[in-house]
Amino acid sequence: MIKKQLIMEKALELFAKQGFEATTVQQITEYCGISKGAFYLSFKSKDELILALIDHHMMQFTSDIDYIVRKTNNENLLYEFYYAAFHSFHQHSDFAKILMKEQTQTFNEELIKKMHYYDRQTEKIILSMIERFYGEEIKQTKYDLMYCIKGFINTYSHLFLFYNVPLNLNLLSESLVEKTNLLARHTKLPFISEELIQVIKQPMTEEDSKEKILENIQKKIEEMEESIEKESLQLLKQQLLEPTLSPAIVKGLIENIQNHPHCKWTSYLLQSYYGF
Amino acid sequence: MIKKQLIMEKALELFAKQGFEATTVQQITEYCGISKGAFYLSFKSKDELILALIDHHMMQFTSDIDYIVRKTNNENLLYEFYYAAFHSFHQHSDFAKILMKEQTQTFNEELIKKMHYYDRQTEKIILSMIERFYGEEIKQTKYDLMYCIKGFINTYSHLFLFYNVPLNLNLLSESLVEKTNLLARHTKLPFISEELIQVIKQPMTEEDSKEKILENIQKKIEEMEESIEKESLQLLKQQLLEPTLSPAIVKGLIENIQNHPHCKWTSYLLQSYYGF
DNA sequence: TATAATAGTGACCAAATGGTCAATTGTCAA
DNA sequence: TTGACAATTGACCATTTGGTCACTATTATA
Numbered sequence: 001m002i003k004k005q006l007i008m009e010k011a012l013e014l015f016a017k018q019g020f021e022a023t024t025v026q027q028i029t030e031y032c033g034i035s036k037g038a039f040y041l042s043f044k045s046k047d048e049l050i051l052a053l054i055d056h057h058m059m060q061f062t063s064d065i066d067y068i069v070r071k072t073n074n075e076n077l078l079y080e081f082y083y084a085a086f087h088s089f090h091q092h093s094d095f096a097k098i099l100m101k102e103q104t105q106t107f108n109e110e111l112i113k114k115m116h117y118y119d120r121q122t123e124k125i126i127l128s129m130i131e132r133f134y135g136e137e138i139k140q141t142k143y144d145l146m147y148c149i150k151g152f153i154n155t156y157s158h159l160f161l162f163y164n165v166p167l168n169l170n171l172l173s174e175s176l177v178e179k180t181n182l183l184a185r186h187t188k189l190p191f192i193s194e195e196l197i198q199v200i201k202q203p204m205t206e207e208d209s210k211e212k213i214l215e216n217i218q219k220k221i222e223e224m225e226e227s228i229e230k231e232s233l234q235l236l237k238q239q240l241l242e243p244t245l246s247p248a249i250v251k252g253l254i255e256n257i258q259n260h261p262h263c264k265w266t267s268y269l270l271q272s273y274y275g276f
Numbered sequence: 277m278i279k280k281q282l283i284m285e286k287a288l289e290l291f292a293k294q295g296f297e298a299t300t301v302q303q304i305t306e307y308c309g310i311s312k313g314a315f316y317l318s319f320k321s322k323d324e325l326i327l328a329l330i331d332h333h334m335m336q337f338t339s340d341i342d343y344i345v346r347k348t349n350n351e352n353l354l355y356e357f358y359y360a361a362f363h364s365f366h367q368h369s370d371f372a373k374i375l376m377k378e379q380t381q382t383f384n385e386e387l388i389k390k391m392h393y394y395d396r397q398t399e400k401i402i403l404s405m406i407e408r409f410y411g412e413e414i415k416q417t418k419y420d421l422m423y424c425i426k427g428f429i430n431t432y433s434h435l436f437l438f439y440n441v442p443l444n445l446n447l448l449s450e451s452l453v454e455k456t457n458l459l460a461r462h463t464k465l466p467f468i469s470e471e472l473i474q475v476i477k478q479p480m481t482e483e484d485s486k487e488k489i490l491e492n493i494q495k496k497i498e499e500m501e502e503s504i505e506k507e508s509l510q511l512l513k514q515q516l517l518e519p520t521l522s523p524a525i526v527k528g529l530i531e532n533i534q535n536h537p538h539c540k541w542t543s544y545l546l547q548s549y550y551g552f
Numbered sequence: 553t554a555t556a557a558t559a560g561t562g563a564c565c566a567a568a569t570g571g572t573c574a575a576t577t578g579t580c581a582a
Numbered sequence: 583t584t585g586a587c588a589a590t591t592g593a594c595c596a597t598t599t600g601g602t603c604a605c606t607a608t609t610a611t612a
Contacts, residue, residue: 021297021298022297024568024569024570025569025570025571026568026569026570034590034591035590035591035592036570036571036572036591036592037571037572037573037589037590037591037592038589038590038591039571040570040571040572041589041590045570045571046569046570046571144451144455147431147432148428148431148455150431151427151428151430151431151432152424152427154427154430154431155423155424155426155427155430155431156423156427156467159468159472159476163475163476164475165472165475165476168467171465171467172467174465175420175465175466175467176467178463178464178465179420179424179459179463182458182459182462182463183455183458183459186458186462187454187455187458188454189447189450189451189454190451191432191444191447191448191451191452192435196435196441199439199440199441200435200439200441279559300598300599300600301599301600301601302598302599302600310560310561311560311561311562312561312562312600312601312602313559313560313561313562313602313603314559314560314561315601316600316601316602317559317560321600321601322599322600322601
């Protein structure tokens with residue numbers, strides 16, 4: 001299990017530097033100081049490794065951003081969002097680079113699906129954020145605004161990911177807040193209509209079904225020692241199988257696991273599921 | 277020579293669908309209905325093919341956009357720019373897809389350099405456009421604006437490149453003009469300063485030296501039959517070797533070759549060189 | 553028609569890659 | 583110390599890839 005982590009960390013570095021396809025299993029094992037066989041004890045294939053990397057980091061990123069957006073009050077909402085997003089990209093710049101590089105690549109059907117899935121999650125978060133922040137004001141232009149925000153993050157990330165520029169996160173975030181406000185408050189001419197969004201959404205099929213959440217919870221329960229968090233998870237599992245608890249209690253239970261470092265994604269899924 | 281074109285067209289399709297690395301020479305030759313040997317008669321290597329593709333299309337794109345920006349009066353400048361850019365992307369969507377996919381990939385040092393080079397050209401064009409259009413007004417924020425425009429094009433291109441959405445180019449362009457105007461007229465808080473741009477520009481070294489332009493002109497002269505355009509090229513070549521003509525005449529000569537389908541890039545280079 | 557020159561073919565090659573597995577090494581309870 | 587079990591190794595394999603070249607077909611020329 002610890003070996004798995006070592007491989008993931010080292011491989012991440014190599015993938016960021018050379019790209020996924022261009023990095024050989026040999027290189028990875030050499031860089032880890034292990035044998036080829038040992039690699040295949042931890043991962044069934046090279047593909048499984050990249051998939052695991054994507055999952056690990058995107059779960060982290062998505063739940064982090066979601067948490068920030070949830071907990072921040074309206075006044076600093078946009079700023080905190082941008083700050084958190086860029087901070088995360090900066091801190092995990094190797095992963096962010098992979099994300100940029102492999103974004104639209106086509107080797108692996110499953111990988112594409114995963115990317116799409118997490119992309120949708122991010123869009124959902126951004127959308128809920130601007131709906132809360134601007135309210136009715138942006139009803140007609142919210143999809144455009146969401147796309148622009150995504151575009152800003154993408155474009156400006158390049159600056160510090162691929163050039164070694166000194167990064168003033170504070171200024172960057174403030175600057176983008178200003179731009180976002182301008183677009184939100186004065187745009188009259190949206191391009192992305194509701195129906196356009198429907199067309200785009202088509203390819204998304206995989207929903208977070210109850211079964212998938214249960215599976216996730218079960219896994220977490222198994223790898224966790226006795227604690228309040230574990231008990232909360234068990235109760236939440238029961239609740240999913242047979243609803244008996246009141247929403248307040250459920251929310252409290254989710255709150256309980258929120259801060260456990262291994263349950264961020266689980267709590268994100270549950271919050272999405274229960275619509276909190 | 278005609279074979280070369282066939283290969284480029286067919287390969288473009290495959291690259292767009294599967295990516296460069298994932299497409300084998302075998303697949304290309306089969307798709308063209310030729311033998312492997314024939315492929316290597318036209319291109320020294322697979323790398324040379326992708327390089328040729330990039331050059332061909334980026335020269336086209338860059339000089340087209342530059343021409344549009346030059347010839348359009350201020351009133352419709354932004355609109356025409358966006359329209360032309362998206363129109364070009366749409367018409368050569370296979371190439372645009374490759375551009376997106378291989379954007380930040382690292383296989384080939386030379387390819388990266390090429391991409392950077394054309395990227396800088398595009399930035400130059402956008403910058404000159406907004407400087408002309410907004411004047412002093414955006415002095416402090418022009419680099420941010422330029423990045424946002426690039427970001428808009430990137431972000432919104434995805435919509436029609438990777439999803440089959442019906443495309444209303446007119447609406448899209450108008451919508452982006454509105455956004456651009458908002459950002460240009462009201463942004464007070466730039467992020468990208470002059471010195472930041474200098475840091476980024478560092479890696480660009482390859483300038484369009486006189487020698488490179490001469491080389492290009494010579495090639496065009498050789499593959500051209502007798503015509504006004506050829507004569508103009510010969511005079512322009514002379515002028516580069518030994519300046520004797522007045523600027524007005526030079527400008528006229530460039531004008532002459534402007535419309536020849538094979539001289540668009542040459543005329544772009546000359547205009548850049550003479551600062552017209 | 554004969555000859556030369558050019559274009560095109562596809563079997564073949566060396567190198568590299570993801571993945572396997574018999575053999576070796578390490579661990580630890582008895 | 584032993585021996586059973588698990589972890590680890592790296593030589594090995596099948597396959598694929600970009601690229602070559604001796605040979606054939608076609609076209610232009612005399």
